[in-house]
Amino acid sequence: MSEENKTDVNNEAEVVESEQEEIKKDDKKIKNLISAVILLGGLFIGSLFVDFSQLIKGGGISQKVLNDKDVFQLDGKTWVAYSDPMIELNVVNDDECEECNVDELMLSLRKIMPTILTNKVDYNSPEGEKMIEEMGITSLPALVFSKEVEDSEIFTQAQAAFLEKNDKYMLDLNQVGIPVGKYLVTPDTENAAIKYGSDDAKVKLVEFSDFQCPYCQMFQKTVDEVVKEYGDKVQFVFKNLPLDSIHPRSKAAAMAAECANEQGKWLEYADKLFTNQKVWGEEEDNKTFISYASQLKLDVAQFKQCVNDEKYKENIDKDLAEADEIGISGTPAIFVNGKSKSGAIQASELKAMIDAELGDEAPKTIDESATDDSAEKVNVEVPAE
Secondary structure, eight states: OOHHHHHHHHHHHHHHHHHHHHHHHHHHHHHHHHHHHHHHHHHHTTSHHHHHHHHHHTSOOOHHHHHHOSEEEETTEEEEOOSSOOEEEEEEEOTTOGGGOOHHHHHHHHHHOTTEEEEEEETTSHHHHHHHHHHTOOEESEEEEOGGGGGSHHHHHSGGGEEEETTEEEEOTTTTTOOOSEESSOOOOTTOSEEESOTTOSEEEEEEEOTTOHHHHHHHHHHHHHHHHHGGGEEEEEEEOOOTTTOTTHHHHHHHHHHHHHTTOHHHHHHHHHHTHHHHHTOSSSHHHHHHHHHTTOOHHHHHHHHHTTTTHHHHHHHHHHHHHHTOOSBOEEEETTEEEESSOOHHHHHHHHHHHHGGGSOSSOOGGGGGGSOSSOOOBOOOO
């Protein structure tokens, strides 16, 4: 082949190779363009292609499935869609308090509020202390919900049980029948107006009560027997908590008892009030109260003047304010050296609380006959909202 022919062949080869390179570049541009279109298209329609890729790898689910189904399975789990929003729930509690256990409560709550995201908060932690201050928490456990609870079905049905503060909601456990496990504030015994027993007694038994409350009437028999049995080992302190929204004569009865206390006959007068609860509870004046003063040999004129002047209204208001500060809303409520119980508990349970505080000083043999007169179940009266 001549030199001229070789040159022509080489030139033709270079042209073909150049054309092939151009074709490759064009193919690459087209592929890149297609990839870009696919990616942008995927983003535009809700990341469909990205989700599909994740689904293949076991790491996600497509938006289409989420939109079309209320129930689907993924990775061995069944997922259910709810109309309620996700709701944050902070449970402020004390793990060392047995009465504060909320395991059963949470199981029930998840059945009616399946979208809650629970966070346990130790009441002694910085987060717990901050939440107690912000929400005005006075007892444990405390359940604090995020503002999203407003959009839940249970909120629309039981809004009165949710107390709003600082864009959050705290569930009023008293309204839903959950007893207090632990009060964060305990009653003042040193300045109490009505107390029996030595201030040096190792055990201080404090009762918040309402003379017109039937459960208080039931429980008072237990208290009288137990206090008598333990003698000077226990000091008994009485606090007035008249629930006049449901017991219209309870505050008048508390005033009459305070006036009897002025003459050193509170125990005897309180017994009269509890024993004859139905009698004076149906009256609108103080005649029966005055008759009890006469029967107990009190100075009737002094007693009558005391009642009419509402001389000890300040004492009653002070007890009411203290109950509110502590967070007590039902009667009877008792404290044994600060440890609380609500309702007309059995004598055996009350004795167990006292014995735990006395330790080695607890009586070795206790007459169990008092337990027969106790309530078989805890009863507490709370005014309706």
